[in-house]
Amino acid sequence: xxxxxxxxxxxxxxxxxxxxxxxxxxxxxxxxxxxxxxxxxxxxxxxxxxxxxxxxxxxxxxxxxxxxxxxxxxxxxxxxxxxxxxxxxxxxxxxxxxxxxxxxxxxxxxxx
Amino acid sequence: xxxxxxxxxxxxxxxxxxxxxxxxxxxxxxxxxxxxxxxxxxxxxxxxxxxxxxxxxxxxxxxxxxxxxxxxxxxxxxxxxxxxxxxxxxxxxxxxxxxxxxxxxxxxxxxxxxxxxxxxxxxxxxxxxxxxxxxxxxxxxxxxxxxxxxxxxxxxxxxxxxxxxxxxxxxxxxxxxxxxxxxxxxxxxxxxxxxxxxxxxxxxxxxxxxxxxxxxxxxxxxxxxxxxxxxxxxxxxxxxxxxxxxxxxxxxxxxxxxxxxxxxxxxxxxxxxxxxxxxxxxxxxxxxxxxxxxxxxxxxxxxxxxxxxxxxxxxxxxxxxxxxxxxxxxxxxxxxxxxxxxxxxxxxxxxxxxxxxxxxxxxxxxxxxxxxxxxxxxxxxxxxxxxxxxxxxxxxxxxxxxxxxxxxxxxxxxxxxxxxxxxxxxxxxxxxxxxxxxxxxxxxxxxxxxxxxxxxxxxxxxxxxxxxxxxxxxxxxxxxxxxxxxxxxxxxxxxxxxxxxxxxxxxxxxxxxxxxxxxxxxxxxxxxxxxxxxxxxxxxxxxxxxxxxxxxxxxxxxxxxxxxxxxxxxxxxxxxxxxxxxxxxxxxxxxxxxxxxxxxxxxxxxxxxxxxxxxxxxxxxxxxxxxxxxxxxxxxxxxxxxxxxxxxxxxxxxxxxxxxxxxxxxxxxxxxxxxxxxxxxxxxxxxxxxxxxxxxxxxxxxxxxxxxxxxxxxxxxxxxxxxxxxxxxxxxxxxxxxxxxxxxxxxxxxxxxxxxxxxxxxxxxxxx
Numbered sequence: 001x002x003x004x005x006x007x008x009x010x011x012x013x014x015x016x017x018x019x020x021x022x023x024x025x026x027x028x029x030x031x032x033x034x035x036x037x038x039x040x041x042x043x044x045x046x047x048x049x050x051x052x053x054x055x056x057x058x059x060x061x062x063x064x065x066x067x068x069x070x071x072x073x074x075x076x077x078x079x080x081x082x083x084x085x086x087x088x089x090x091x092x093x094x095x096x097x098x099x100x101x102x103x104x105x106x107x108x109x110x111x112x
Numbered sequence: 113x114x115x116x117x118x119x120x121x122x123x124x125x126x127x128x129x130x131x132x133x134x135x136x137x138x139x140x141x142x143x144x145x146x147x148x149x150x151x152x153x154x155x156x157x158x159x160x161x162x163x164x165x166x167x168x169x170x171x172x173x174x175x176x177x178x179x180x181x182x183x184x185x186x187x188x189x190x191x192x193x194x195x196x197x198x199x200x201x202x203x204x205x206x207x208x209x210x211x212x213x214x215x216x217x218x219x220x221x222x223x224x225x226x227x228x229x230x231x232x233x234x235x236x237x238x239x240x241x242x243x244x245x246x247x248x249x250x251x252x253x254x255x256x257x258x259x260x261x262x263x264x265x266x267x268x269x270x271x272x273x274x275x276x277x278x279x280x281x282x283x284x285x286x287x288x289x290x291x292x293x294x295x296x297x298x299x300x301x302x303x304x305x306x307x308x309x310x311x312x313x314x315x316x317x318x319x320x321x322x323x324x325x326x327x328x329x330x331x332x333x334x335x336x337x338x339x340x341x342x343x344x345x346x347x348x349x350x351x352x353x354x355x356x357x358x359x360x361x362x363x364x365x366x367x368x369x370x371x372x373x374x375x376x377x378x379x380x381x382x383x384x385x386x387x388x389x390x391x392x393x394x395x396x397x398x399x400x401x402x403x404x405x406x407x408x409x410x411x412x413x414x415x416x417x418x419x420x421x422x423x424x425x426x427x428x429x430x431x432x433x434x435x436x437x438x439x440x441x442x443x444x445x446x447x448x449x450x451x452x453x454x455x456x457x458x459x460x461x462x463x464x465x466x467x468x469x470x471x472x473x474x475x476x477x478x479x480x481x482x483x484x485x486x487x488x489x490x491x492x493x494x495x496x497x498x499x500x501x502x503x504x505x506x507x508x509x510x511x512x513x514x515x516x517x518x519x520x521x522x523x524x525x526x527x528x529x530x531x532x533x534x535x536x537x538x539x540x541x542x543x544x545x546x547x548x549x550x551x552x553x554x555x556x557x558x559x560x561x562x563x564x565x566x567x568x569x570x571x572x573x574x575x576x577x578x579x580x581x582x583x584x585x586x587x588x589x590x591x592x593x594x595x596x597x598x599x600x601x602x603x604x605x606x607x608x609x610x611x612x613x614x615x616x617x618x619x620x621x622x623x624x625x626x627x628x629x630x631x632x633x634x635x636x637x638x639x640x641x642x643x644x645x646x647x648x649x650x651x652x653x654x655x656x657x658x659x660x661x662x663x664x665x666x667x668x669x670x671x672x673x674x675x676x677x678x679x680x681x682x683x684x685x686x687x688x689x690x691x692x693x694x695x696x697x698x699x700x701x702x703x704x705x706x707x708x709x710x711x712x713x714x715x716x717x718x719x720x721x722x723x724x725x726x727x728x729x730x731x732x733x734x735x736x737x738x739x740x741x742x743x744x745x746x747x748x749x750x751x752x753x754x755x756x757x758x759x760x761x762x763x764x765x766x767x768x769x770x771x772x773x774x775x776x777x778x779x780x781x782x783x784x785x786x787x788x789x790x791x792x793x794x795x796x797x798x799x800x801x802x803x804x805x806x807x808x809x810x811x812x813x814x815x816x817x818x819x820x821x822x823x824x825x826x827x828x829x830x831x832x833x834x835x836x837x838x839x840x841x842x843x844x845x846x847x848x849x850x851x852x853x854x855x856x857x858x859x860x861x862x863x864x865x866x867x868x869x870x871x872x873x874x875x876x877x878x879x880x
Binding site for chain 2: 038039040042044045046047048086
């Protein structure tokens with residue numbers, strides 16, 4: 001199994017959710033987070049004072065998926081979340097050792 | 113095709129350094145910016161791209177941000193233009209500081225925000241409408257000058273806050289080259305102050321330009337190597353940076369850096385002092401007449417100056433009188449006075465009583481003396497008084513233990529000693545002895561021996577008689593005796609106290625060494641003094657004083673261990689563990705390895721052992737007493753410790769495994785250099801009458817004490833007392849040991865095995 005994690009712009013959450021659902025995914029975790037990347041949180045047009053608080057609100061989406069569709073899921077997120085403007089975010093994939101469904105005790109792919 | 117920036121060739125060409133590198137890099141970036149502008153369809157009028165801040169000064173280090181503004185006429189929509197310029201820069205991975213504003217918006221921000229105000233002081237046109245750039249530049253400077261008082265006030269505050277936070281470039285082991293005191297930012301601030309109307313005095317400009325080149329070159333090489341934005345000259349980079357700049361080694365380089373930083377710091381201090389005076393203005397300064405201080409010296413408006421008619425060429429004492437006045441009043445010395453004092457007639461040698469008295473008075477003034485010495489040294493007025501200073505000037509002691517360069521350490525120590533003069537009969541010897549105690553450093557050989565030799569010349573030159581010279585030499589020779597003995601030796605041991613008493617010789621000397629110990633330690637670093645050390649030195653001094661006053665050694669060392677209460681507990685013949693405050697006593701059937709088990713459990717619970725003592729009673733019971741300190745600045749969790757101890761004593765605790773786990777968790781990622789490079793074992797069979805003294809030095813870590821004591825137990829050695837000390841990152845542990853029959857170890861082979869076993873266990877510890 002793989003954990004697909006995405007940091008995206010808050011206003012894109014619904015687009016990403018809908019796209020993942022349409023692809024057949026039925027589980028994810030969504031979190032409100034803060035962060036910044038290379039541009040330091042600023043936009044193209046920036047008028048404020050020199051030093052700025054560079055932590056912008058973002059949304060983190062996490063979902064555990066079988067290995068064979070991890071790349072596909074990442075692509076779906078990328079396409080749904082992209083605006084083309086600075087601050088779009090990132091997606092990454094990491095391995096998952098073990099997963100258990102709490103209610104039933106199922107393991108592995110059945111628990112996904 | 114978007115234009116790219118190619119810095120590689122420039123970065124790789126090591127012949128470009130310092131200011132010239134920064135200019136070349138800035139030129140390259142300029143070209144790139146202009147290409148981007150043209151590519152984005154940047155207009156000739158109505159909008160302009162300007163460089164600001166450091167980039168505006170055409171000064172780009174390898175890790176520097178590029179700071180630019182897109183200035184535009186308010187009516188013009190420049191959104192798309194901005195995008196076409198910023199995106200390629202972001203995509204290139206270059207760190208960009210940007211803003212899009214009209215001239216009016218920028219000035220409005222600059223009128224209230226110091227950082228914007230200073231950024232636009234170095235506005236430089238890159239592309240587009242030159243008119244707009246010039247408008248911003250001119251109006252920015254006008255605005256700066258209009259609000260100069262407010263900005264100077266705020267900058268003064270900021271400079272001091274920044275120094276406090278970032279430390280000193282001249283002294284830190286890993287200085288912050290930009291923000292530290294004596295660093296690049298200080299020079300920028302001086303430049304801004306000049307634009308606000310505060311002039312530099314003659315000679316200052318060249319002095320800081322030269323120093324700036326040294327610090328900037330260091331920063332350029334540092335960032336070339338790390339590829340990052342950081343300005344902190346890490347220890348592991350210092351060798352490479354030194355080599356790149358053509359220095360023989362890192363010590364020579366750091367000395368040059370320290371010298372440059374001291375110059376910048378001094379000129380900066382002088383300037384901000386003048387700013388303060390300017391700001392405080394005539395309403396604060398009453399137009400007073402000059403206040404006569406000492407002969408030929410006056411206080412004028414809070415500064416020290418030469419009186420009318422004072423002639424340095426005829427009066428050799430003027431320098432010292434000026435210095436003493438400045439120190440006593442914590443006042444600065446007028447620049448014109450410093451300039452005139454250069455013509456001073458040299459002091460006749462040997463010094464007269466007057467000269468000696470003034471010299472001592474300088475340091476008796478306490479803290480302010482440090483700054484006065486710095487001022488005199490910066491102006492070349494100190495060396496004629498004290499020629500040996502040149503060897504130790506700005507000489508770094510590059511380890512985690514020593515905070516200052518040698519020269520500064522000595523002036524700090526001497527200033528510290530002023531507060532302790534009530535402990536001694538001879539304040540003059542205290543102050544001078546403290547000033548000279550490390551004078552032998554920076555020369556080949558043992559610094560104590562070299563110091564004693566140098567004092568044989570210096571003291572008579574200063575007019576001290578033969579007896580006084582001997583005392584000063586004693587102070588130098590034994591300046592580490594008290595702290596070393598107190599922290600590494602058993603103060604209840606007759607031999608120890610006798611040894612110190614014989615070395616010191618007289619009560620006068622003892623008192624002087626006591627005060628010197630404290631003054632020296634306080635001027636060394638945070639690890640060098642504390643209540644534990646102070647207490648131990650106090651005990652040692654008391655006991656030695658008792659002996660030197662004619663008392664018996666036995667009386668002095670009757671420390672009463674074990675106490676009657678402890679003897680009663682021993683008689684009960686059962687396991688007892690008592691913990692009170694920072695001491696724990698463990699009574700248990702005597703068996704090998706007891707000491708090390710307790711040491712291990714203490715380490716497992718995050719406790720550092722400071723000292724320990726052990727006693728074996730005739731009824732086969734043993735008592736071990738440990739004094740500890742929590743590593744985490746919290747209350748000692750005795751309940752948990754005692755639980756673990758019970759298990760360990762029953763043999764139901766896997767100490768080795770648990771300590772190994774713990775040491776992995778608490779492993780320090782970076783090792784700052786200590787004084788100890790490799791583990792060492794020193795055997796002393798002369799000091800104590802009853803036991804062999806083993807001194808073990810090694811890099812500190814979790815479980816080191818446990819390993820050492822386990823190695824000792826492996827060889828059936830009985831530990832009767834121990835002093836455990838951590839100096840910075842080193843452990844210096846001393847053990848008084850006896851063999852299983854209660855005797856000193858004199859057998860050569862046996863000692864060899866002990867050494868072997870200890871070194872083996874220490875090598876294993878450091879490889880974890």
